Amino acid sequence: MMLVGEREREQQVVAEVSADELMKHTATIAAEERLSGNEAEAKAVGYFKQLMEDWGYDTKIQWIENYISLPIKGALTVLSPESRDVSCITHSFSVTTPPGGLEAELVYLPEGSNLDVRGRIVVQDGLALPATVYGTEQRGAAGQLFVNASDLPRNMIVSTIWGQPVPESAGRIPKTPVVSMNQENGEYLKALCAKGPVKVRLETETWTGFKKVPLAIADVKGKVEPDKFVMFNGHLDSWHEGASDNATANACMLETARVLAKHRDELKRGVRFIWWSGHSHGRYSGSNWYADYNWEDLDRNAVVNLNVDSLGCVGATDYSEVECSAELYDLGREVIEKYTGQRPNYQRIGRSGDQSFWGIGLPALYQLLSRAPKGEGAGVFISGLSWFWHTAADTMDKIDRDILLKDTQIYMATLWRLCTAPVLPMSYVPVAEEFARLLSGLQEKAGDAFDLMPAIESAELLKSRAAELRRAAEQASAGPGSDRAMALNECIVKLGRILMPAGYSAVDRFETDLAIPIPPLPRLQPVAQMAGMDRESNEYRFLERKMVRERTRVLHALNEATELIEKSLKTLEG
Numbered sequence: 001m002m003l004v005g006e007r008e009r010e011q012q013v014v015a016e017v018s019a020d021e022l023m024k025h026t027a028t029i030a031a032e033e034r035l036s037g038n039e040a041e042a043k044a045v046g047y048f049k050q051l052m053e054d055w056g057y058d059t060k061i062q063w064i065e066n067y068i069s070l071p072i073k074g075a076l077t078v079l080s081p082e083s084r085d086v087s088c089i090t091h092s093f094s095v096t097t098p099p100g101g102l103e104a105e106l107v108y109l110p111e112g113s114n115l116d117v118r119g120r121i122v123v124q125d126g127l128a129l130p131a132t133v134y135g136t137e138q139r140g141a142a143g144q145l146f147v148n149a150s151d152l153p154r155n156m157i158v159s160t161i162w163g164q165p166v167p168e169s170a171g172r173i174p175k176t177p178v179v180s181m182n183q184e185n186g187e188y189l190k191a192l193c194a195k196g197p198v199k200v201r202l203e204t205e206t207w208t209g210f211k212k213v214p215l216a217i218a219d220v221k222g223k224v225e226p227d228k229f230v231m232f233n234g235h236l237d238s239w240h241e242g243a244s245d246n247a248t249a250n251a252c253m254l255e256t257a258r259v260l261a262k263h264r265d266e267l268k269r270g271v272r273f274i275w276w277s278g279h280s281h282g283r284y285s286g287s288n289w290y291a292d293y294n295w296e297d298l299d300r301n302a303v304v305n306l307n308v309d310s311l312g313c314v315g316a317t318d319y320s321e322v323e324c325s326a327e328l329y330d331l332g333r334e335v336i337e338k339y340t341g342q343r344p345n346y347q348r349i350g351r352s353g354d355q356s357f358w359g360i361g362l363p364a365l366y367q368l369l370s371r372a373p374k375g376e377g378a379g380v381f382i383s384g385l386s387w388f389w390h391t392a393a394d395t396m397d398k399i400d401r402d403i404l405l406k407d408t409q410i411y412m413a414t415l416w417r418l419c420t421a422p423v424l425p426m427s428y429v430p431v432a433e434e435f436a437r438l439l440s441g442l443q444e445k446a447g448d449a450f451d452l453m454p455a456i457e458s459a460e461l462l463k464s465r466a467a468e469l470r471r472a473a474e475q476a477s478a479g480p481g482s483d484r485a486m487a488l489n490e491c492i493v494k495l496g497r498i499l500m501p502a503g504y505s506a507v508d509r510f511e512t513d514l515a516i517p518i519p520p521l522p523r524l525q526p527v528a529q530m531a532g533m534d535r536e537s538n539e540y541r542f543l544e545r546k547m548v549r550e551r552t553r554v555l556h557a558l559n560e561a562t563e564l565i566e567k568s569l570k571t572l573e574g
């Protein structure tokens, strides 16, 4: 619940966001291609440092070492039945072919085909997604070509490892050369394959190794909870000029920082602005490094992971989704509805875009915001990305000043609420509901082969306690004094730490999930297979025991969350 005065204040602050400033920052940053660790990126980081220091932020540029891969060259030549060069690009974490390239038979592999691809170079439709590249490599392909459904090929990074490899994941570092081409070239190759045997030569070159890359970090502290902060973050490195991806988002962070600095005395908790390197060329290695090396600080003090990516694209007038974890849906929806008039649906945050903080349990809000209307931008990774996403056409002429302004106003209002609300604007009612919904969905699939009711009941109990917590938060927000609010905030932050890892992550809190789609409640997913299994088999019994453990993992987290709320509310009464 917000007081009228607070809402008016928010609108005054939001009105200070300047479209001129946003366009100026975007053009400055998008002037050159920002590869992880290159000169242009260092220049942008210098721009950040100077501005943030001028506005009074505690600013530092931290140089870290990341495992980076930069594409240099991709080339494909048809050798027979005819001779022809086919234009293509290679990808971050493709291997470099030996001198003279790789010569092999070319085969078309339609989706779902069981074709033997061992030793062959494979043409596939779609984007060079890490999971696809890994799967085709596992089948023994010698090389991989992807046909993008677009006029320009899309830059990709093909490793399934999130951030830096560790001994357990290093075996997943890609081992095949990979390229992508546009639709026209791809259709030519597919037609050729349909006629008879085709031989090609594939050449790729990438630079892969450890490289110094910068993280740009700037802090402002709040007055009531000085250690607590919103982590407002987005990547700096780009493909080509990357005007929309991600110069507009970088500009949004600078402009909200300028406005926020003027009102620092009103902030109850602070903001940490961070620009990541290593996003596009290190598979989120910058944010992965930051999570690993700042785990304790983030666990204790970070209240929200507020991410920003690809704002202000021409034609991106659709605000029908809020990407977030469920505790932040109400906040995202209210702000977007207020500033756009559109009422967005909940979209559970996915495994992309520097979501390196699931293990810590940092509630996540936003990533993409304004989107291309549905049906446009065919062949992009996520529906709503613009047609020029990850291509050489992502240039300043693709930026819409008014959309960028609106997007930034949404971020400004969101930051303002997160930093000035007495009680953090998060509700765990939707989180409990989501657990119950997901568990019921799995129960339906498992049928009578496995019983998830104990966990579903725990989710229902959590839901009722979370509703009590929300009522207490509304009362504390309306009343004077900050002690009650701070006690509630402590509880709210801790709930994220307990529930997010249980709901999102397939690994323990100190590890990181792979860069492949991770389903909700990932470790409980195998219960769905149990319905079709022979219950007398060893296989069933072994899996059943495993699922008992995973049910306990979820149930225990739900019960811990319930008890934490009960204890916190009791302390407040006492």
Ligand SMILES: [Zn+2]
Pocket (backbone or CB within 6 Å): 235, 245, 246, 309, 310
């Ligand atoms: Zn991006």
